[in-house]
Amino acid sequence: MSRAWTAEAFYTQLEEPPALAEHTQHVREFVARQGAEGRKVVLVTSGGTTVPLEKNVVRFLDNFSAGTRGAASAEYFLEAGYAVIFMSRQFSQFPFTRWYSHTTNPLFDLLEEPAEGEERVRVSQDHVKGLLPILHSYHEAKRRGRLLTVPFVTVIEYLFLLKNVSEAMAPLGRHGMHYLAAAVSDFFVPTDKLSEHKIQSDNQSLTLQLEPVPKVLGALVDSWAPDAYVVSFKLETDDKMLIPKAERSLRNYGHHLVIGNLLQRRKYEIVLVEPHDHTWIRLPSPPAAPPHEIERDIVAAIAERHQAWIASV
Amino acid sequence: MSRAWTAEAFYTQLEEPPALAEHTQHVREFVARQGAEGRKVVLVTSGGTTVPLEKNVVRFLDNFSAGTRGAASAEYFLEAGYAVIFMSRQFSQFPFTRWYSHTTNPLFDLLEEPAEGEERVRVSQDHVKGLLPILHSYHEAKRRGRLLTVPFVTVIEYLFLLKNVSEAMAPLGRHGMHYLAAAVSDFFVPTDKLSEHKIQSDNQSLTLQLEPVPKVLGALVDSWAPDAYVVSFKLETDDKMLIPKAERSLRNYGHHLVIGNLLQRRKYEIVLVEPHDHTWIRLPSPPAAPPHEIERDIVAAIAERHQAWIASV
Numbered sequence: 147m148s149r150a151w152t153a154e155a156f157y158t159q160l161e162e163p164p165a166l167a168e169h170t171q172h173v174r175e176f177v178a179r180q181g182a183e184g185r186k187v188v189l190v191t192s193g194g195t196t197v198p199l200e201k202n203v204v205r206f207l208d209n210f211s212a213g214t215r216g217a218a219s220a221e222y223f224l225e226a227g228y229a230v231i232f233m234s235r236q237f238s239q240f241p242f243t244r245w246y247s248h249t250t251n252p253l254f255d256l257l258e259e260p261a262e263g264e265e266r267v268r269v270s271q272d273h274v275k276g277l278l279p280i281l282h283s284y285h286e287a288k289r290r291g292r293l294l295t296v297p298f299v300t301v302i303e304y305l306f307l308l309k310n311v312s313e314a315m316a317p318l319g320r321h322g323m324h325y326l327a328a329a330v331s332d333f334f335v336p337t338d339k340l341s342e343h344k345i346q347s348d349n350q351s352l353t354l355q356l357e358p359v360p361k362v363l364g365a366l367v368d369s370w371a372p373d374a375y376v377v378s379f380k381l382e383t384d385d386k387m388l389i390p391k392a393e394r395s396l397r398n399y400g401h402h403l404v405i406g407n408l409l410q411r412r413k414y415e416i417v418l419v420e421p422h423d424h425t426w427i428r429l430p431s432p433p434a435a436p437p438h439e440i441e442r443d444i445v446a447a448i449a450e451r452h453q454a455w456i457a458s459v
Numbered sequence: 460m461s462r463a464w465t466a467e468a469f470y471t472q473l474e475e476p477p478a479l480a481e482h483t484q485h486v487r488e489f490v491a492r493q494g495a496e497g498r499k500v501v502l503v504t505s506g507g508t509t510v511p512l513e514k515n516v517v518r519f520l521d522n523f524s525a526g527t528r529g530a531a532s533a534e535y536f537l538e539a540g541y542a543v544i545f546m547s548r549q550f551s552q553f554p555f556t557r558w559y560s561h562t563t564n565p566l567f568d569l570l571e572e573p574a575e576g577e578e579r580v581r582v583s584q585d586h587v588k589g590l591l592p593i594l595h596s597y598h599e600a601k602r603r604g605r606l607l608t609v610p611f612v613t614v615i616e617y618l619f620l621l622k623n624v625s626e627a628m629a630p631l632g633r634h635g636m637h638y639l640a641a642a643v644s645d646f647f648v649p650t651d652k653l654s655e656h657k658i659q660s661d662n663q664s665l666t667l668q669l670e671p672v673p674k675v676l677g678a679l680v681d682s683w684a685p686d687a688y689v690v691s692f693k694l695e696t697d698d699k700m701l702i703p704k705a706e707r708s709l710r711n712y713g714h715h716l717v718i719g720n721l722l723q724r725r726k727y728e729i730v731l732v733e734p735h736d737h738t739w740i741r742l743p744s745p746p747a748a749p750p751h752e753i754e755r756d757i758v759a760a761i762a763e764r765h766q767a768w769i770a771s772v
Binding site for chain 2 (some may be wrong): 357
């Protein structure tokens with residue numbers, strides 16, 4: 147039943163997603179501009195990938211991820227002087243706007259209707275102080291062209307984009323970093339095995355057969371961007387698996403660092419696993435007010451290691 | 460392998476979601492207040508439901524639905540004088556705010572930074588004209604207490620809420636309407652069959668066994684809210700299945716109306732299927748500017764039928 151997909155077979159046998167060439171071109175231009183200014187560039191991947199179960203997709207598998215880790219990290223990378231390629235699941239959390247998204251703190255509630263006859267809409271004065279620095283950083287990242295957005299939905303789109311974006315970043319050499327925070331599905335259904343129409347229910351049980359997604363981290367490290375600093379993530383729910391699996395990943399793919407986290411404690415505890423070392427980062431829980439986000443510390447620690455990697459040539 | 464779950468077995472054997480009692484109490488109070496003012500109340504369900512595949516959920520099945528149909532319909536029901544219980548998937552589209560959500564038209568891009576020394580944030584004057592009527596309707600619905608929000612994520616939460624909200628609406632008699640636009644999973648994994656931790660991949664294929672979700676529409680119509688006007692939705696991708704399946708649903712559950720739509724044409728073509736009649740609603744495609752949404756016509760047609768149902772006692 148199961149084929150073990152190699153990266154090579156995957157990229158040659160599956161059809162290219164429609165917007166791939168356009169996104170790739172944007173990344174090439176962005177990289178050329180940042181590279182010319184000597185700036186470091188980080189690719190931050192963020193959010194979950196979907197696995198459609200039908201060609202006319204009604205049902206899909208998904209990975210739990212609001213995209214907060216990636217969106218928060220992107221903010222701190224910008225603050226640290228990086229240019230950021232933010233490759234994220236469509237509609238997942240976005241740098242800066244995340245502070246006012248969804249139903250938790252909707253911007254609509256902060257907007258005041260004008261008095262009769264006036265045609266002006268203001269943010270309520272109570273919220274201006276909190277909003278201003280965030281709005282400023284958002285506008286500045288856009289104005290200076292330091293933030294490029296690349297959206298994906300399915301795991302197939304994600305994998306094609308990852309290859310092309312990584313190859314487009316190769317000219318940056320050691321000044322490129324890959325910070326792979328997206329929650330990527332381990333399984334997928336190849337297009338030729340998808341049902342054409344919506345799977346009918348009729349009170350029957352349903353059996354789904356999924357094939358393993360090819361592991362592409364090795365190809366990224368060996369061929370796509372061989373000089374880049376590469377950070378992957380490992381999310382587990384069983385704490386006994388966390389460090390062994392992170393170490394195995396480093397041995398298998400030969401990259402620089404795995405950020406390990408447990409689903410339940412991911413907001414205030416992570417571990418940086420390197421070939422001969424591991425370093426815990428822990429915040430007091432519940433966190434202090436004003437909130438200190440763990441992504442601030444993660445990015446500081448990673449940026450320092452990236453700089454050492456650049457300096458070690 | 461497969462049990463055919465009855466509604467009764469489902470509600471007695473599965474564990475109640477944590478926030479159920481609290482949401483139910485809010486709905487009871489809302490219904491009492493609206494009922495006392497003689498107002499019609501519609502329950503609009505919206506967005507897709509998830510099916511977690513693990514107890515510590517990393518992976519889940521989902522149904523494709525941004526929640527636009529439900530959010531748009533809720534706006535037109537409010538405009539038509541209804542009070543609305545908006546029971547929707549967490550983070551799916553929301554009435555009014557949907558016009559400025561996500562990356563298509565983010566509100567952040569419309570906010571102007573103040574000049575040096577000023578502490579004031581305004582919406583850019585180009586956008587005020589478009590924003591004002593939407594902002595006004597949003598604030599008015601909140602100010603008048605005409606819109607109650609009830610969030611869900613999983614199909615199990617959805618089904619428990621649907622039962623409790625429907626029972627809480629029963630005192631409205633014929634003044635209650637159920638407009639079931641949510642994309643509800645047909646399959647689920649009962650809690651006792653869930654894997655405790657994240658399913659490990661290890662380059663193996665994965666087989667998932669899902670059981671059919673119990674059909675509860677019959678119970679809603681017969682017992683939970685026996686006098687209410689009940690509208691369900693049928694989404695198909697194969698046009699030959701659409702009307703036969705809608706008619707079969709009416710025969711099986713004895714409710715009033717099924718709104719049939721095809722995934723590919725759902726934005727500009729739907730069919731109202733009733734026991735002895737069906738009526739197409741079609742918009743020119745591509746739609747005219749300023750956009751005329753098909754939900755405006757759907758709600759007008761349904762509100763008229765609901766009024767006839769109230770008058771026919």
